[in-house]
Amino acid sequence: MTNFLKLLKDGNKPSLTAAIVNTIIAILKAGAFFLTGNVAMFAEMMHSIGDAANQFFVYIGSALSKKAPTPKFPNGFGRLVNLVCLGAVIIVGILSYETILEGWHHIQHPAASTGVAITLTVLAISIILEFSVLYKAGKEVLHEAGVKGTLLSPLTTSFTHLNQAKPATKLVFMEDLVATSGGILAFVAVLISHFTGFLQAEGIASIMIGLMMFYVVGKVFLDNARGALGETDEQMLNHIAHIVSENPHVKDIQELEVVKEGEFLHVKLVAEIDPSLSFAKVDDIHDVLKDLIMSQQGVTDVIIAFDEDDGVREWTHHKDPRTILKTHD
Incomplete structure (x- = not known):
């Protein structure tokens, strides 16, 4: 009680x-x-x-x-x-x-x-x-x-x-x-x-x-x-894609899911990075991206994985300025 x-x-x-x-x-x-x-x-x-x-x-x-x-x-x-x-x-x-x-x-x-x-x-x-x-x-x-x-x-x-x-x-x-x-x-x-x-x-x-x-x-x-x-939050998905892509170490986004459950958002990200980076550097990138995504309004958990950059740019959704939100401090 x-x-x-x-x-x-x-x-x-x-x-x-x-x-x-x-x-x-x-x-x-x-x-x-x-x-x-x-x-x-x-x-x-x-x-x-x-x-x-x-x-x-x-x-x-x-x-x-x-x-x-x-x-x-x-x-x-x-x-x-x-x-x-x-x-x-x-x-x-x-x-x-x-x-x-x-x-x-x-x-x-x-x-x-x-x-x-x-x-x-x-x-x-x-x-x-x-x-x-x-x-x-x-x-x-x-x-x-x-x-x-x-x-x-x-x-x-x-x-x-x-x-x-x-x-x-x-x-x-x-x-x-x-x-x-x-x-x-x-x-x-x-x-x-x-x-x-x-x-x-x-x-x-x-x-x-x-x-x-x-x-x-x-x-x-x-x-x-x-x-x-479990609906995809399209606006937040494109916003997160935008802020993640601004990280100089992220070469491309292979997969991104932003699922809305009630008032909460669950994020799954697979980013492509330079394969020559050390494990310590990759761990630092992971922590930076996690803190950045978790600071967004409504996000309660995030799963981040990395893959080697294949040199082919595939993710372009975030380029539409109408879908980009203001960053929440």
Whole structure:
């Protein structure tokens, strides 16, 4: 139990914050729904319940993924966060279906809801809270990508660096982006329904919110399925190829693998060097390259081997400047 609590301290903080906030929001929305019977509020309640459950699972998964390798699991637990995310999206998928079903039922059988003031107040509070979580998640995306930005960057630049974020942070950002958008959509639908009498607006909003939730399900599922299988990090692969090639003793790269498991990167390098170098010199080159690669963000282990230079230059991937990252100190 002590080890488990220590691991939880290293869990993904944005997912924990989002889970707590969404639990509070879900309770508020549930109360508002039971008082008013508003179908748009039902959709938002289901959305918040799904987000809260998801993010609690992701927080625990991200913490357990940092557990040290054991004799039984020598490769560590890095992929555990991907597996947890895959399980979490099943919950969101079920809630998405129920949300769409309820919206369709309301369109076919529209009914006026009561307590408009309560509904709008709860939705307004929820939008503000969801937006604050989205902003913090955007800041974390930029932090994990090693990018500094302006006050608005978490809401703008973060989109272009989303693929460099950790799986848990990416999930929180996407879910709260949809949650904030869904809250605004529900707010507008309630206003339209109340002031125009077009009661189907709430059902339409419910279906749209459900479809947005399904989009998150699909996107998160595909991202984490690749992570669970062990995906090549193309950007980091080309970056490492670039910095390794800058070493004057490396004549060519025969083989380079950069496999992403959860939040961690595993590197395997076979470099070609001058065969006349002494063993001591080769050992020095090995240590320099290992320290250099291990200093890169996310790299947890590296295997380096050498082969004699055959005089034929084969590795050219690193020449594309678009794939080269800034060196992390």
